Amino acid sequence: MTQEEKIEICQRRDKSYTGKFYLAVKSTKIVCNPGCSSKVPSEKNMVFYDMLEEVLADGYRLCKICMKEMWRQ
């Protein structure tokens, strides 16, 4: 997938890409699945990761909407 394809997938909230890559939002420091129902960020705030571990290592927090089930206690 190219950067442009990932942006487009996030903008149409395509849930079929859940787990294939992650959308990190620079302005809020939140990481989402591509199909998240929260407000779609502007392109300049989008950063894409393949590994959730890498996103978290960069200081992003899990989205409370689309990653609720991944919150531990």
Ligand SMILES: [Zn+2]
């Ligand atoms: Zn989300």
